[in-house]
Amino acid sequence: MTTAIALQWAMFSRSATARVVTALAVLATPLFGIGAVALARSKTITGASAAKFEPFVEGAFGDAVGAVDGQILTVVMMLTAGFAVAWLFGREFADRTYGTLFALPVSRTQLAWAKVTVASSWVVACVTAAIALTMVGLAITQAAGTQGAGLTGSLVVVLLRVGAAGLIMGLLGLPFGWVAVRFRGYIGALGAIIGVVAVSQILASVGLGQWVPYVAPALWAGAGGEEASSSIGAAHLLWALAFAALGAWAAVRAFARATLD
Numbered sequence: 001m002t003t004a005i006a007l008q009w010a011m012f013s014r015s016a017t018a019r020v021v022t023a024l025a026v027l028a029t030p031l032f033g034i035g036a037v038a039l040a041r042s043k044t045i046t047g048a049s050a051a052k053f054e055p056f057v058e059g060a061f062g063d064a065v066g067a068v069d070g071q072i073l074t075v076v077m078m079l080t081a082g083f084a085v086a087w088l089f090g091r092e093f094a095d096r097t098y099g100t101l102f103a104l105p106v107s108r109t110q111l112a113w114a115k116v117t118v119a120s121s122w123v124v125a126c127v128t129a130a131i132a133l134t135m136v137g138l139a140i141t142q143a144a145g146t147q148g149a150g151l152t153g154s155l156v157v158v159l160l161r162v163g164a165a166g167l168i169m170g171l172l173g174l175p176f177g178w179v180a181v182r183f184r185g186y187i188g189a190l191g192a193i194i195g196v197v198a199v200s201q202i203l204a205s206v207g208l209g210q211w212v213p214y215v216a217p218a219l220w221a222g223a224g225g226e227e228a229s230s231s232i233g234a235a236h237l238l239w240a241l242a243f244a245a246l247g248a249w250a251a252v253r254a255f256a257r258a259t260l261d
Contacts, residue, residue, distance in 0.1 A: 001114065004110045004111050004113070004114035005117050008114040009118050012122070017083065018084065018122075021080040021084050025130065026126050027130075027133070028072060029076060030134040033068045034137045034141060037064040038141075060152075061147065062155045065138060066162065066222075070158075070165065070223050071223040073127070074165050074218035077126070077167075077170035077173075080173075081173025082173040082193040084119055085173045085174055086189030086193070087180075088118065088119055089177040089180040089181055089186075089189075090180035090183070090185045090187075093184035108256045109255075112252035115255075116174060116252060123170030124170075127170060131159055131166075138150070161222075165220050165221035168237060168240050168244070172213055172240060176192060176247075177248070177252075177254075178247060178250040200214040204219075210236050211236065211239065213239060213240040216232055216236040216237060217232075217237065220237060
């Protein structure tokens with residue numbers, strides 16, 4: 001199994017896809033989170049756009065960043081992890097390398113679990129880096145003279161919750177591996193990601209977001225406000241994790257049983 005993981009990691013880490021999704025997953029949250037709050041408080045936004053930034057004008061700077069990060073990290077991790085998983089599973093078919101796997105000394109089941117392990121480890125690393133960089137960014141912002149940008153105990157708790165929600169959303173990218181295998185390439189999985197985002201938003205708008213795996217973690221992180229966050233319990237988050245685990249198992253099973261034709 002160690003050999004399979006090393007093989008998959010080498011393949012993934014050297015790809016352009018890995019570089020792009022890693023940069024987005026790690027940098028989007030600290031840059032857009034701190035940047036959005038700073039822009040909101042610069043009083044340079046006018047017109048219809050001003051209403052979107054209005055919630056981030058009041059209160060401590062750091063608290064506003066935490067609220068924005070809950071919206072950004074959950075969405076970014078779902079998209080980037082979905083793309084990463086789709087590439088890991090789909091490239092074997094898109095590049096016509098699946099047939100060569102039969103000659104390897106490890107089984108296709110082991111290779112599939114290695115892909116899941118690599119993707120999951122990547123999600124953990126990216127979320128950890130994104131939250132750490134956010135904390136560093138807030139420290140720099142405070143040193144530059146911005147009031148309320150310091151890390152408080154309550155803000156650290158918020159950021160840890162945002163990180164946990166981002167981790168769950170990242171793991172929810174694993175089911176797209178099953179789609180990539182079924183469509184024998186990553187293009188179908190990319191379409192599925194877009195479809196899931198659209199359907200999830202519709203279900204959330206009609207009040208069903210609590211039991212939608214791709215919505216509940218974001219609501220818990222504060223993407224829908226305090227009231228929506230308080231409505232998310234352990235059962236909703238465990239269901240999201242269970243869905244991710246089921247999707248990972250389905251992807252492995254489909255990959256191991258795929259044929260050459």
